[in-house]
Amino acid sequence: MRKSLMRLTLRQLQVFRAVCATRSYSRAAEEMALTQPAVSLQIRQLEELVGQPLFEYVGKKLYLTPAADALQRAGADIFDRLESLDMQLADLQGSLQGQLTLTVESSAQYLVSELFAAFRLLHPEVSLQLSVVNHAQALRRLSVSRDDLWLLSQVPTNLALEFLPFMENHIVAVARSDHPLCRETRLSLQDLTAWPLLVREPGSGTRQACETFCHDKRAHFATTLQLGSLEAQRQGVLAGLGLALLPRHTVSLELSCGRLRELPVAELPLRHSWCVVHPRDRYLSPVALAFLDFIRGQRPQLNALNQRL
Template identity: 60%
Template sequence: MRKSLLRMTLRQLQVFRAVCASRSYSRAAEAMSLTQPAVSLQIRQLEEQVGLPLFEYVGRKLYLTEAAESLLQASGDIFDRLDSLEMNLSSLQGSLRGELRLAAASSIQYVLPHLLAAFRQRFPEVSFHVEVASRAQIIQRLADNRDDLVLMGLVPADRALEFFPFLNNPIVAVAAPDHPLAGQQQLPLSRLESSTVLQREAGSGIRKACDEFLQLKRVHLQQTMQLGSTEALVQGAIAGLGVALVPGHAAAPYIRHGELVCLNVVELPLMRSWCAVHARGKRLSPVAEAFLGFLREERALIRRLAEPFEP
């Protein structure tokens, strides 16, 4: 190993990662509570130790060099190991401490805070960093190994992933109480062909599941309207734009308050599961292992927590 690399400090790596994240010396300085000259000095010293430039400007934009990409990955490994060390040490002291980094599909955001609160009752010194993201973003985050665990509904079959289903995720058809289909019994799924159906954008997990289900049932929607989030679908249905196909957890509060009704469609709900996902072979932190254990062992508690969100 180059002796110069051994002179790198954790503080230098922290400053470097802040610049990588913000693509700006001034924003990194603000985030680190430093002056911009102090950030510049740390980066200059780091470049001397590495022996290569780490950043370059093209126009007014800051870009990472190949050396910086390598250093960013290595520094991530270093800080991950330090996080794991902290968790292991706290475990030896009889407590669990550390941060659980999660990425979650948008439609689980209604239930997720309650799961985290129940987990934290057991491990009060655990903190959380949660990113709510689209399906495409979540798949990319899995590829980049950016999170301890990912919570999603439709797990990609073409990737080397480990996953554990922990909660039912029913997809239902909802509409405003004055919709023509409201109150009708035993509706065949084909009745949606003559209605305006509100859908998520192509590529979302809900849209993919619904498209595959409709294709299987040979139902061809004639009038659709695409909206960019689950909450937008719910609000669109409340406003009378049409029938929305949404996770039951997202619609339940509005059904209870009488703003929506769940249509009595024979083939629905479409049952799916929420899954905890990580890359196969990934070394999980003690906090991530504890959270997976919580999901496996507390199924009855999790179902009770989800009951208020059932349609």
């Protein structure tokens, strides 16, 4: 190892990380409560230790050099290890502490609140940093390993991943309670295609699953209306804009009070499983391991809840 690298300080890495995140010396200075000359000095000293420039301007934009990319990855590992050390020290004192960073697909956000609330009863000193995104955005975060764990409905097969299925995800067809199809006792998927179908944005895991399913069943909807979120889909169905294919648990309240009806489609529900996912080679913090163990122990109760829904 270069002797110069042994003189790196955590403060320098914190300043460097702030510049990487903000792509601006001035905004990094604000974030770190420093002056801009102080930030510039820290970065200049860091470049001398590394032996290469870390940033370059193209026009008015600040870009990371290859050396900065390498240092950013190393810095992330260092801070992850320090966070893990803090958790382990807390564990030795008899309590689990730290932060769980979790990315979930938007249709799973309704499950996470219940899960984490139950987890916090056991470990009240654990905090949560939650990112709610669509399937494509979750995969992008997964590719750069930005979080501890991910909750996905479809696990990609082209990545080295560990995954734990913990709850079935049933996608059903729903309509407003006064829709003509609600008078039918048995329907086929093809019967639905004469009506407008409300769909999510491109990149949604639910949309991808439903499009593949309908294509395989040769059910082609003449009219589709693209809405920007699952909540917008649900409100659109309630407003009478059309039908939707939605995870059953996300509309359980509307189904139970009769505002929406689940249509008796022979080919449905479309069944997937929610999975907790992490890269196979990722070092998991004590908090992440504890959350995994918690979910593993909750699987029977979660599936019983799913059956009631």
